[in-house]
Amino acid sequence: MLPQLFTPNLGRLIGAGLLACSLVTLSACSKNGDTASSESTADIPQSATEYTPENLEKDVPLADKAKPESGVDYHSFANTNDYIVKHLDLDLTADFDNKVLKGEAILDIKRLTQKTPPLILDTRDLDVTAVRAGVGNSLQEVKFSLGKKDPHLGTPLKINLPAGANKVAIQYQTSPDASGVQWLEPQQTAGKKHPFLFTQAQAIHARSFIPLQDSPQVRVTYKATIRTPKELLAVMSANNDPETEKDGVYEFDMPQPIPSYLIAIGIGNLEFKPMGERTGVYAEPELLAASAKEFEDTESMLEVTEENYGPYRWDRYDLLILPPSFPFGGMENPRLSFITPTVIAGDKSLVALIAHELAHSWSGNLVTNASWRDLWLNEGFTTYLTNRIMQFVYGDERYKMEMALGYDDLQADLDDREDKDEIMAIDMRGRDPDEVFSNIPYEKGSLFLYELEQKVGRENFDNFLMEYFNHFAFQSITTEDFVKYLDDTLLKQYPDKLDRARIQQWIFEPGIPEGAPHPQSDAFSKIDPLRKQWLNGEITASDIDTNGWTFHQWKYFLDGMPEKLSADQLQELDSSFHLTQGKNNEVAFSWLMIAVRNDYAPANARLEDFLISIGRNKFVRPLYRAMMENGKEDEAKRIFEKAKPGYHPLTVKVNSKIIYGD
Ligand code: BES
Ligand code: ZN
Numbered sequence: 001m002l003p004q005l006f007t008p009n010l011g012r013l014i015g016a017g018l019l020a021c022s023l024v025t026l027s028a029c030s031k032n033g034d035t036a037s038s039e040s041t042a043d044i045p046q047s048a049t050e051y052t053p054e055n056l057e058k059d060v061p062l063a064d065k066a067k068p069e070s071g072v073d074y075h076s077f078a079n080t081n082d083y084i085v086k087h088l089d090l091d092l093t094a095d096f097d098n099k100v101l102k103g104e105a106i107l108d109i110k111r112l113t114q115k116t117p118p119l120i121l122d123t124r125d126l127d128v129t130a131v132r133a134g135v136g137n138s139l140q141e142v143k144f145s146l147g148k149k150d151p152h153l154g155t156p157l158k159i160n161l162p163a164g165a166n167k168v169a170i171q172y173q174t175s176p177d178a179s180g181v182q183w184l185e186p187q188q189t190a191g192k193k194h195p196f197l198f199t200q201a202q203a204i205h206a207r208s209f210i211p212l213q214d215s216p217q218v219r220v221t222y223k224a225t226i227r228t229p230k231e232l233l234a235v236m237s238a239n240n241d242p243e244t245e246k247d248g249v250y251e252f253d254m255p256q257p258i259p260s261y262l263i264a265i266g267i268g269n270l271e272f273k274p275m276g277e278r279t280g281v282y283a284e285p286e287l288l289a290a291s292a293k294e295f296e297d298t299e300s301m302l303e304v305t306e307e308n309y310g311p312y313r314w315d316r317y318d319l320l321i322l323p324p325s326f327p328f329g330g331m332e333n334p335r336l337s338f339i340t341p342t343v344i345a346g347d348k349s350l351v352a353l354i355a356h357e358l359a360h361s362w363s364g365n366l367v368t369n370a371s372w373r374d375l376w377l378n379e380g381f382t383t384y385l386t387n388r389i390m391q392f393v394y395g396d397e398r399y400k401m402e403m404a405l406g407y408d409d410l411q412a413d414l415d416d417r418e419d420k421d422e423i424m425a426i427d428m429r430g431r432d433p434d435e436v437f438s439n440i441p442y443e444k445g446s447l448f449l450y451e452l453e454q455k456v457g458r459e460n461f462d463n464f465l466m467e468y469f470n471h472f473a474f475q476s477i478t479t480e481d482f483v484k485y486l487d488d489t490l491l492k493q494y495p496d497k498l499d500r501a502r503i504q505q506w507i508f509e510p511g512i513p514e515g516a517p518h519p520q521s522d523a524f525s526k527i528d529p530l531r532k533q534w535l536n537g538e539i540t541a542s543d544i545d546t547n548g549w550t551f552h553q554w555k556y557f558l559d560g561m562p563e564k565l566s567a568d569q570l571q572e573l574d575s576s577f578h579l580t581q582g583k584n585n586e587v588a589f590s591w592l593m594i595a596v597r598n599d600y601a602p603a604n605a606r607l608e609d610f611l612i613s614i615g616r617n618k619f620v621r622p623l624y625r626a627m628m629e630n631g632k633e634d635e636a637k638r639i640f641e642k643a644k645p646g647y648h649p650l651t652v653k654v655n656s657k658i659i660y661g662d
Contacts, residue, residue, distance in 0.1 A: 180205025380445010
């Protein structure tokens with residue numbers, strides 16, 4: 001349940017001319033707040049939805065309303081109706097001994113009201129030592145206070161501003177346990193000699209390393225100076241210079257405005273290798289050549305995406321290969337996607353991840369979800385684009401397999417979830433975005449777009465997407481903005497092919513609408529009868545001709561096995577296909593899930609090694625869950641405690657819940 005102090009960010013409502021409420025007055029969002037001046041609205045993306053003051057009933061906390069308000073960010077304390085941060089100047093020193101980032105964040109703020117209410121920023125576990133504020137360069141020390149800590153949202157920082165102030169300088173340091181920063185010991189890196197640091201801000205962790213308005217509705221440009229031990233290199237979601245000398249002081253500039261969840265820092269013994277004219281890879285030297293080879297098609301991916309969906313607007317596109325504790329497969333930090341090394345399979349079988357992070361340069365980084373309820377606008381569009389990029393670069397068969405696997409992932413999640421969580425525009429009020437994460441925004445979103453494509457024709461749909469990215473470039477939009485845009489475009493153009501009720505159903509109702517497309521692949525259909533014959537004992541595993549099977553086919557073969565297999569069957573599969581020793585992490589994961597469900601002891605050592613060496617939640621979470629559900633609680637606890645010192649804070653958080661409950 002939400003605490004009383006909870007203050008959703010009402011910026012967009014104010015943009016539509018509504019009343020504001022501030023942290024101090026918010027036992028309820030009352031009508032006594034300040035009114036936004038009309039000249040200020042240009043800075044705030046306008047919502048397509050008509051809002052009236054009656055939408056906010058007096059004394060009803062927003063979190064208790066039957067439905068979430070479109071355009072409200074329930075995950076930020078920031079009073080974006082009073083101020084908008086436009087630019088950030090960061091100067092941070094990475095102190096690896098104490099595991100803290102220490103320095104100053106200077107925010108350029110634009111005032112949206114006539115008065116000077118306190119500025120409220122998002123923070124989490126920051127130690128704020130001093131705040132100065134004022135106009136231009138004449139800043140004076142001002143009073144500040146930290147509010148009550150909310151378990152999901154962190155702590156609001158309230159700053160008293162002098163009249164007319166347009167700059168705020170905050171001196172602070174992060175906590176060694178900052179939720180968005182991982183400090184790695186040399187042992188956890190490929191080279192084992194140097195420490196490593198990386199940040200992961202999405203969804204609401206930027207506030208754990210920078211005090212700011214941590215809402216996807218606010219875009220900032222930024223400049224940064226990052227100070228590191230001399231032998232290490234710092235990179236950021238900004239203009240990395242491939243030629244940079246390692247000297248321990250690194251300057252960055254991000255001239256395009258980006259939301260806070262895309263601010264990112266990586267520090268380590270990094271080197272650069274170009275892959276193409278605009279693309280390259282940063283990695284530890286031990287991984288550099290293999291990474292550049294594995295991801296050598298990145299430049300082609302970039303070119304086909306531009307051809308079909310409009311110009312790439314971010315200058316360079318580089319990859320940063322992280323240590324395996326990175327809790328995700330990838331993160332679309334602009335100009336520099338952060339990538340898990342667990343996808344370097346040696347055969348490019350897992351490079352859809354790169355297509356995915358690259359696609360976010362359009363869907364997400366250019367056109368951004370206005371709140372975490374609208375995440376499907378980022379991830380659903382990106383998943384759709386990923387499949388298309390894979391088709392452009394690798395052809396139809398690969399495309400169909402990727403699509404079919406995505407569909408199966410969606411089915412699995414639908415089987416697992418409550419109805420309310422199957423809705424694309426999901427109600428996130430009072431919830432931790434890290435806990436709500438699922439395939440629904442990704443795969444249901446993508447399937448919805450695929451249906452639209454099928455109905456209006458591919459070329460028309462591609463044109464629509466190109467226009468959409470252009471129309472909303474550098475804006476943050478709500479689900480309702482998108483629906484309105486559909487109304488004005490495709491629905492008008494193709495009234496006989498599309499219907500509004502069905503669009504509502506896709507977005508606001510659970511499950512997959514009847515008659516939705518069901519992507520399938522011939523390469524998979526051939527596998528079904530073989531699996532069946534083997535399960536029936538009609539053929540042996542060695543009778544199955546697996547020659548030339550791609551990872552997709554292995555995954556399909558294994559994921560389609562029944563819950564329970566006999567000891568003999570497990571042994572036969574393993575001795576025929578050497579699954580326990582398998583090198584492809586996705587296939588290894590599918591096999592380990594089978595092993596856990598069926599108590600297959602010969603895989604125990606690999607399972608332990610896998611869980612200790614990899615922190616990617618897509619793998620780790622289902623494995624711990626399966627262990628807990630299959631009578632292996634003690635083993636799960638033992639391995640988790642052993643692995644924990646090496647896990648990212650997010651991996652610790654979500655898996656502690658599974659293992660120890662709330
Ligand atoms: N932006 C996401 C990661 C993310 C989402 C972090 C929500 C925090 C909150 C990233 O682009 C992503 O989707 N990664 C996937 C890639 C996969 C679907 C190809 C991953 O990490 O598995
Ligand atoms: Zn994504």
